[in-house]
Amino acid sequence: MKHFMSIVLCVATILYLASVPVLAHHSVQAEFDLSKPITVTGVVTKVEWINPHSYLYLDVTDGTGKVKHWSFEMAGPGALRKAGLSRADRGGLKVGDTVSVNGVLAKDGTDFALIKDVSLPDGRKFTIWSGDPSDNK
């Protein structure tokens, strides 16, 4: 993926140039494994618009019919808003919708991941962040 400069990353870059580590709540490397990408499709059970990161919760049914509760860390609500992703009544994430998510797994082995992008039922895809090493090879 050559176009790694998503909107959010642009916002992040501006903030980064300001040396204000607002999107840098923690080191990604300390928490997530950039070499372990995952793709998950599930039903939205909850969205939390909180700082420093918003969270997306999905119920994911595997091949045997077993449901797993996944949580995804997103950017902060301000950055998501700038990227165009917001509440359901503004055309964003809605509880009950089936969405598809790309991300990278948490290193601690829990059903938790850092979100890269999310695709909504209406076909829109929002890139939350991108530019991991595997994408740039």
Place this chain on the structure above:
Amino acid sequence: MRQSFLVVVCVAFAGNASAQADLTGVWNGTTVNGPHIKSDDPLVTNLPARDGTLLNFERDGTLIRRANPNKPIYKPEYWEKIQKLDQSENESDPSYGCMPGGVPRIGPPAQIVQTPKQLVFLYVSPPAQGWGDPYRVIPTDGRKHTPLQDLDGTWKGESIGHWEGDTLVVDTIGFNDSSWLDIGGYFHSENLHVIERLRRDGNNLIWQATVEDPDVLLKPWVMNQRVQKLNPDPLAELAESLPCVERDLSHLVTKEHH
């Protein structure tokens, strides 16, 4: 006729003499930090987000921050403490744990409402560092500080402003020792004294803070100047600072941090 003319001149002069700069505005345009590292510095040219990776984006940002030569100079007996706080920042940084940034870490305000006898500073998190309660009321009515021993130590302290020409000088004492001056383990004592200077230059708000803390610092720390751009939208409003809840700490497997 001559008397009338003189009255007009006197009124005009008096008006000028009492005129203060108007800092009112939404100052949440692009933030530009002081030139602690120039844009043509090889560090900036080579380091930011090598290969465009998220990992390097973070690591290079940290390197650039650490290369900033303008740091508070602590008394030698605190050097080990600073190092430990820095190394354990994920646990020890109050801002990481969703606490307020405090003054001066909160930085320049995102909006200023100016009245003849007080100014109201409003902040939004982010980009202000720290969380919650992002406002300050700064009286400029000539009052003096409450004696330090009578003040409860707080994150924002007691701020009193006065004008020096077109510059608003905000003098703040009465802090707790819970906040950091900045990322990097820069703690302070309850004897912290912060002097902020705010000046309008066209559509730029120039903010600069000097930190005095003789209990722990060898000399006052003059922080890097920061410049806030005026939001050109006359109807601009600040977004609500949504609550902060820390949920990453339990997932961290290394001590790597920013």
